Amino acid sequence: MPFIEESDLLELHKDIDKAQIINERLLDQIKYKNREIKKSRTQRNVFASFTILFLLAGLGVATYFAGVTRSSSFNKSNNMVVTSIDSLEAVRTRLNNLQKQNEELSLVKEFYLAKNFLEKEKIYSVQVKSFVDNNVTLASEALTNTLFVKTNPFYSYSLGNFETLEEARLFREQLLKIGFDDAFVASYQNGKRIQIEDPN
CATH class of the missing domain: 3.30.70 (Alpha-Beta Plaits)
Structure with a gap:
């Protein structure tokens, strides 16, 4: 086996230590992102539960008032039903918010899949x-x-x-x-x- 000068060996150790520090930083980032993913999953599940309850309650209230409005707001001259535009806007806004949150969760999922890919790289x-x-x-x-x-x-x-x-x-x-x-x-x-x- 060849002879290694002490200075060359120290340089090799420095290069190896630098690479190890970079690897440790990457592992810390992956651990941090995993914690964020778990937290976002929990938040998403809670949020989805509340959203479903809210939509069911809103649907129940809307159907109740639709029956009352239909019987009392029927315009006899035009044969038209009067409905509230505000409630439709609220539902559209809610759907837009849900779509944005779904896109954000998709980005987190893509990061998690990329992490799994890197482990097998x-x-x-x-x-x-x-x-x-x-x-x-x-x-x-x-x-x-x-x-x-x-x-x-x-x-x-x-x-x-x-x-x-x-x-x-x-x-x-x-x-x-x-x-x-x-x-x-x-x-x-x-x-x-x-x-x-x-x-x-």
Whole structure:
């Protein structure tokens, strides 16, 4: 295994720590949005219950007054029924408000679906070594952003978790400069290696 200068190792640790901080921020944002989704679902259910009760009560009152109005407001000369325009406007306004709230909830649902998609997204890492046995400890548990994955019949050790292939390739170039001649970029999904990526 090649010799690593202390300054190069510190730079690698800094890069890995930066990536970990970004990942932690994204996880915090996802947790916050999940709380908002749960809260909005509860509010939506309560709101829907009250809306249904309100509409049923309004329908009952409207049918009662429609019967009374029909019998007392029938214009004998034109044979027309007089109805209240204000009540129709109130119903239209209420329907418009419900449509706006439904659009907002659709946006929240789209975010939740995007979060589920990102959890299953593939990541890129730079493999630096592989072993026959899995009892090799290359780094302390304090060092994060590393992968130790079984790829039959070997166990592979990779550094860094990157969202894009370009980021992983740049990190690989840094490793090559300090002596990791066998380093290559591989893609992973759900904790398993998918493929070895083209170095260019």
